[in-house]
Amino acid sequence: MIASQTLRQESDQPRRCFVVGPIGDPHAAHGSLEREAYEHHLGIFEQVIAPACEKYGITAVRADGIAHAGDINEQICRHVVESDLVVADVSGGNPNVMYELGLRHITGKPTIHIGEAGQLPFDIASIRTIRYQRTRSHQAGARKEIESALAVGIRDGFELLTPARVLRGLQIGDGAASASDVGDGGTGEDDDAPGLLDDFAVIEDGLDEMTADMEAITKTIETIGTLTEQSGTEMLDLAQANAPMSARLASVARYAETISTPAGELGTVAAAFAERMATLDSGVRAALALIEMTPPDERGEGAEEFLEQLMTMNEAAQDSLVQIGSFGVSAGAMVKLSRHLRKPVKEISAGVKQLTSAITRMGEWAAKARALANGATA
Template sequence: MPEATLLRIFDSQTSASGTPLMNKLGSPTTMKAFVIGPIGDKDADDGSPARLAYEEGIQVFEEVIAPACIAFGLEAVRADMISQTGEIPEQIFRQLRDCPVVIADLTGANPNVMYELGLRHTTGRVTIQLGEKGRLPFDVAAIRTIMFKRTEAGIVQARKDLAKSLAANLDTGGDPVTATRIWFEASLPDLKVTNLESGKAADTASDEDAPGFLELLAEMETGMQSLTQTIVAAGSIVQDISVVCTEATASVRQATARGNGAATARLAVAELTAAKLNEQAARMEVVSGEFARTVDRVEPGIQYLLTRLSEEPDQLVATPDFPVQLKNLCDAAHSSIESSDAMRKNLIEIGKASRSLKRSCDRLALSFQRFSETSRRIADWSKLLDKLAPVSTNAEPTGP
């Protein structure tokens, strides 16, 4: 590929990615993932157990947990990263109780970590366990745990496995462990439910109630939050690709300025760029796949709710924010279609520079195509939304 064309493509990619995928949604608050695990002591003597525990814990945090969380718009936080003043145990307990996601590094079976994990399990909320092979407590063997080897390949695989686990559990909330289910069951009174139409006791085992309007509404709002989060995550990937392309542009220009051996230097830049884009391709494959799966899950409920609201407009009084939230999501989907399509076309062009670039760019282009197709499905919800009473454009967007 001629040098001018390569520079033009990289430059156009940098400018094209300047439009955020979620510019219609505002800036939602970042969800946190609280990380429990060995903290150690960074000020301890080199080679000491406390220093080794710190180094191993921070490696898992920086190379496995934080990158996987970033892909889903989550901010990973350890106890030693909390800057707020106050008592440390109280802050930890509040995070364990309130954070939507807790990730536990069980390497070494630290007693404090096991205690904190037990407290977290009583909440029934998303809790993901990981740890180094051979250094896990046998007590958690029955609970699904991501096990890894502390090698370069093992760390990469752990990051991928954690990303998959986040993708599978963020929307569903995960399944509570057996101890949690038993704990909750013990607190439930033994009630006889009466069928309001017949006046007879209903058999809850065989006559399960269908979800009502409010249950459907709550599920859809949760789904929209997940979709918004995924759009934000895709926007982050776009920005990271922009950085990669900007760096590649600067490197190509430097190689050209040196003169002799410029072609070889440009090929080296292409190889390095391909490796960096491969990292973004792995992130985008997870995000685009989860985006499509979430839409598959919530779309029937969205369509039902919109149809019911159009038939019973009085229900809008009880849920005035829902149409506004959905309109924001549809607008964001429209914007993401344009950005995704432009990104896909640019990546195809960039891939013409070398074989390695083609492989990484093809992976990315396929994911952006999938993301665009899913966004079109969301954008089509606006057709049903138009059948409702007009959504006030002066309403303050609340975001899903």
């Protein structure tokens, strides 16, 4: 029931419990899936988890119960890492829940897994999990199982899990062996042991893909810029030759046709870039929060490389943002020339809007990364 295998923590009775799990939307329409999820998981919290903790003087809180103002992603990460106990509802394998659970495993602190029967994710099926069903009797049984797990842990000490995904190189508690020491038998001589950010491979891959997206975006904008310059020269020549309006319209129509393909490509790549940004945002912020909680001399090269990557990406993105911004203004003016330009300009404008929003968020990453890097070298 307690996530457990190889390490044992000798600590005082836990006082704070952070509950990780799906929350749903309390403002969604009655009868909607989001509202149903909110009511269900709130019921599990109020009727199963919180009462079990209260029996032992432990205060339980969910993310939506954090009272202090501030960055919610950072607050969640701090609660996940610093709380004495975490109860994680893994029903359905919610991505945010699984990521937060991974962060928790890094700390080596007590964690209890619960989940709705038939909704447990395959990749943690080997970890003992308290199962419940959506009936009052089964939920009462789950509460008693949590109470029993707490009683044993408080009495005998909580046995801790060291899953393969734990970031080896992070010290677990004061004076305790790190996961990398466990991997080499306690000698501390495993030079091939992963560093702090090795398990952030998914994030790093995503950042590499975003860099490739930026390169593709830059090339597309350059292509459209070249075609626009050529069209402008042609239009100037026609004007100087006092060409009829039909000739000028034909020139604009040809220009619209030539930029249609790169405009569509810009829209596609910009959408992918923005979607990747949205997907990675919580993970990157969580990684930054974890680095912030780790003493600079324990971070390792992987952490510094990660911070440097965020800052370098942002510098390139900010340069592109200047070009994209001015290009967006020009695109807006072009639409007045002819109806032929409306579709490609619409795609260009949509892409510019998505890119501007995503790059602004990237700037926030870089600002945090810069602060952490400067703090480490101060």
